[in-house]
Amino acid sequence: MSEIRLDGKVAVVTGSGRGLGLAFAQSLAAAGASVVINDIDAEVAQAAVDAIRSAGGQAVAEVVPVGDAAAADRLVERAVSSYGRLDILCANAGILRDRVLWNMSDDDFDQVIGTHLRGTFTCARAAVRRMRTQGSGGRLILVSSIAGQRGNFGQTNYSAAKAGIAALARTWALECARSDIQVNAVVPVALTRMLASIPGLEKQVEMSERGGPILPGLRRLGLGSPADVASLVVFLSSDHARSVTGQCIGIGGDKLSLWSHPQEIQTAFRDGGWTAEAIAQTWSTSIGRELQSFGDDLPKHLAEVIPPGDVAP
Secondary structure, three states, X not given: OOOOOOOOOEEEEOOOOOHHHHHHHHHHHHOOOEEEEEEOOHHHHHHHHHHHHHOOOEEEEEEOXXXXXXXXXXXXXXXXXXXXOOOEEEEOXXXXXXXXHHHOOHHHHHHHHHHHHHHHHHHXXXXXXHHHHHOOOEXXXXXXXXXXXXXXXXXXXXXXXXXXXXXXXXXXXHHHHHHOEEEEEEEEOEOOHXXXXXXXXXXXXXXXXXXXXXXXXXXXXXXXOHHHHHHHXXXXXXXXXXXOOOOEEXXXXXXEEEOOOOOOOOOOOOOOOOOHHHHHHHHHHXXXXXXXXXXXXXXXXXXXXXXXOOOOO
């Protein structure tokens, strides 16, 4: 297959000064798209722009915290004023405020929801309004998480936001179909600072950030570099993904996956409806026979692939 190119396309990537967002922006630019870099740190944003330009790509920066409508409008306007249009929005910006439920403050919750969930909403709304005006379709690529699919200890706010983002992708795929705008959620895993707190991964994250090799066992678990994840963003931005919409797609290391949509897996019926006693009587022999698992099971697999001594007890 010939190289996938995005020449003439214009993309906004939120939270693209570092980490996954930077990898997304660099890969889009390398494929020929013009990119708007977004970060809250002007020096970080400019460094990302300089890196893309030095590699032969086109990029400008818009320094603004993602969340409210005004910030979203600024990002779209920056794309239009700099490059004349907007074809791709990659909603990646996010923050962490991890605490268990009983220790999480209102502010911890609101900040994460505001950046991840509200920020995705406001940026997508502004982008779709512009894409509909242009009349030539477009792409929304939303960034979800395994935590949003499975839950994760200490991440009430983050898990809720990322689950909401997966639901937004399915809803917006329906709403935007007539405008030829495809909407998908990426479920990424990469060795970034966000994973460094997991026992056994700190050394691997440091090595990855220095450009060192990643253990084959980790890659097979779905842990690779941000560049591994960025390949999916380029694919979803291309004509090859024109029929792909409403999906949650996982990627990391050597692993590419399609996440299922929530659906009923067991049903039971009772004429006249259900009493609490009737539910209790039938539970273990009907819908309660095989309950669903929950939680991220990555940590328990790490000891199998990381050399002894690198995993904390």
